[in-house]
Amino acid sequence: QTVVTQEPSFSVSPGGTVTLTCGLSSGSVSTSYYPSWYQQTPGQAPRTLIYSTNTRSSGVPDRFSGSILGNKAALTITGAQADDECDYYCVLYMGSGIWVFGGGTKLTVL
């Protein structure tokens, strides 16, 4: 069974740039996996940031961008702010109607 992989944790300095990735335990992520990215603060519902690889959801600042980097999907945050500190999840379409989330990345801004 293919697993969707994310860095468990990442750290970025205020004002800095960070790239989180979303990969597969076997194979490469492409646009055909329709990677999407979600942001979640503790106790809150997730918020959609990016869908279909690089389309920003309504109201999401352009500090957040999505892409394919090498064999993974990527979420890049530029000009990191204190309130970017939370959990980030990706999801991939695995075919046959099935979607699978990654385990999430806890981002620290310090």
Added chain:
Amino acid sequence: EVQLVESGGGLVQPGGSLRLSCAASGFTFSSYWMSWVRQAPGKGLEWVANIKEDGSEKYYVDSVKGRFTISRDNAKNSLYLQMNSLRAEDTAVYHCASGRQLGYWGQGTLVTVSS
């Protein structure tokens, strides 16, 4: 403004059943796939199921196949999740979300399976 409001969660014994509901407003419900996503306490997100606009296609994660049924009533702008044969590992906050790519999310309803 898009709103998704889940209800129907609660405490249930192993082997029991629950029916979750999601009331949608602020968008044309009948034009969107709808999804359920769950999050066990302290854990990550898990996609559970989705359903096509007209209900003609439904998909499930393997762990709930044969036990959970997703359905919708477009006349009532409502999404449902019938959960049978519940197990302790089904304990989670269940969120409904719009679309296959989960554009908008509800706050969720907590399901606790315990004796």
